[in-house]
Amino acid sequence: MSRRPIHDVAIVGAGMVGAALALDLAQRGFDVALIESRAPAPWRGEDEIDLRVVALASSSVDLFARLDVWTAISAARASAYRRMRVWDALAPGELDFDAADEGAAALGYIVESRLIQSVLWQAAQRNPEITLRCPARVVATEVDSDRRTLVFDDDSRLAARLVVAADGAESALRELVGIKTHDRDYAQRAIVAHVATERPHEGTAWQRFLPGATIAFLPLADGRSSIVWSVPDAQASRLLALDDAAFRAELGAAFDFRLGAITATTQRAAFPLRLRLAERYIAPRFATVGDAAHVVHPLAGQGVNLGLRDVSELVTALTAARDAKRDFAAEYTLRPFERRRHSDNALSAYAFDAIQRTFGSDLVALATLRGFGLAAVDRIGPLKRIFARHAAGI
Numbered sequence: 001m002s003r004r005p006i007h008d009v010a011i012v013g014a015g016m017v018g019a020a021l022a023l024d025l026a027q028r029g030f031d032v033a034l035i036e037s038r039a040p041a042p043w044r045g046e047d048e049i050d051l052r053v054v055a056l057a058s059s060s061v062d063l064f065a066r067l068d069v070w071t072a073i074s075a076a077r078a079s080a081y082r083r084m085r086v087w088d089a090l091a092p093g094e095l096d097f098d099a100a101d102e103g104a105a106a107l108g109y110i111v112e113s114r115l116i117q118s119v120l121w122q123a124a125q126r127n128p129e130i131t132l133r134c135p136a137r138v139v140a141t142e143v144d145s146d147r148r149t150l151v152f153d154d155d156s157r158l159a160a161r162l163v164v165a166a167d168g169a170e171s172a173l174r175e176l177v178g179i180k181t182h183d184r185d186y187a188q189r190a191i192v193a194h195v196a197t198e199r200p201h202e203g204t205a206w207q208r209f210l211p212g213a214t215i216a217f218l219p220l221a222d223g224r225s226s227i228v229w230s231v232p233d234a235q236a237s238r239l240l241a242l243d244d245a246a247f248r249a250e251l252g253a254a255f256d257f258r259l260g261a262i263t264a265t266t267q268r269a270a271f272p273l274r275l276r277l278a279e280r281y282i283a284p285r286f287a288t289v290g291d292a293a294h295v296v297h298p299l300a301g302q303g304v305n306l307g308l309r310d311v312s313e314l315v316t317a318l319t320a321a322r323d324a325k326r327d328f329a330a331e332y333t334l335r336p337f338e339r340r341r342h343s344d345n346a347l348s349a350y351a352f353d354a355i356q357r358t359f360g361s362d363l364v365a366l367a368t369l370r371g372f373g374l375a376a377v378d379r380i381g382p383l384k385r386i387f388a389r390h391a392a393g394i
């Protein structure tokens with residue numbers, strides 16, 4: 001535990017993004033404070049697979065490997081997916097990505113969010129360069145020329161050269177600093193559940209577009225699939241109220257019985273969907289990363305992958321400045337990080353948004369166009385490679 005009066009970096013929020021940032025900085029010799037309102041629930045292998053899973057792109061897996069946590073995560077429970085198949089209910093044509101075409105063993109891995117958080121949290125607890133404060137709630141922040149101070153609800157204070165908000169979509173710290181967001185409510189909810197199917201998932205991530213909806217089936221390690229079914233609010237309320245047999249029947253039909261009948265389902269949960277983009281990522285002695293900076297539609301399964309790319313970019317910028325004996329929290333250090341990540345995240349967010357609008361429409365002209373688009377992308381090798389490499393985070 002550090003006894004320095006001013007930490008190098010204080011990170012608020014120990015979700016997947018904040019905890020990864022803390023470990024990466026600590027490994028490079030930064031003195032880090034990691035502040036979390038509640039410790040992650042412990043993960044246990046004998047528990048049912050948690051409903052919140054993420055599709056980790058290979059760039060995220062590479063980061064976790066570098067942080068020395070991937071072995072623990074993959075040994076606990078992770079499911080590789082080697083293929084991705086995308087098709088549309090209203091038009092012919094299908095996209096088929098195969099890891100083999102990239103010379104890779106997998107396109108990515110399906111992992112429970114809680115498992116990742118729990119492994120990262122334990123690694124942070126073991127790291128002597130990281131001071132953990134949990135539970136803790138920040139109520140104010142003040143900035144001076146050489147530091148930013150966080151004020152907690154018990155009136156205690158903590159100062160750092162740089163403070164990073166990684167406290168998720170509802171980021172209280174981003175608001176305290178006065179950064180506004182651009183928001184759009186999709187008026188949709190994502191229904192998640194784990195389902196068993198008549199036929200095996202073949203280690204494939206499946207995605208079907210329907211008018212106003214998308215369904216993803218992500219392969220789980222035990223042979224079931226984790227579904228993410230994004231539908232308009234009213235349809236979500238109706239689907240959530242169905243009994244299991246009726247839900248399975250509707251899901252099977254909506255998924256075109258691609259894996260046969262749905263033979264079993266867990267309980268269902270639902271998450272409201274919206275687009276939220278922070279106007280700025282930096283302020284004096286402040287930066288923001290992960291969902292605190294950008295919340296995107298889950299149809300491409302990229303939310304945490306974008307957040308982990310923020311981590312790599314910020315760590316590179318801070319390390320280069322420190323090694324060059326420059327102020328690593330100065331605006332001139334943070335500005336290039338903001339420029340790069342803001343544009344990459346906004347581009348991704350609006351691309352997912354455009355896909356959601358185009359494929360969500362039931363206009364016949366659009367249906368023809370997107371059928372042509374899917375078939376064309378699948379046939380044009382270089383274009384398909386671009387899509388596949390982007391999805392895999394290469």
Ligand SMILES: Cc1cc2nc3c(=O)[nH]c(=O)nc-3n(C[C@H](O)[C@H](O)[C@H](O)COP(=O)(O)OP(=O)(O)OC[C@H]3O[C@@H](n4cnc5c(N)ncnc54)[C@H](O)[C@@H]3O)c2cc1C
Nearest residue numbers: 013015016017037054055167168290291301302303304305
């Ligand atoms: C249905 C659904 C499916 C998804 N699927 C995928 C997928 O397949 N792939 C993918 O990449 N992404 C996916 N996502 C997105 C992904 O879950 C998020 O992008 C990711 O969880 C964001 O991580 P984070 O660490 O930035 O924020 P969070 O996970 O929200 O973590 C924030 C942390 O900050 C803490 N905190 C909050 N407020 C405070 C405070 N005031 N003080 C201190 N601590 C605080 C919280 O307790 C939490 O630990 C999906 C999202 C949804 C809704």
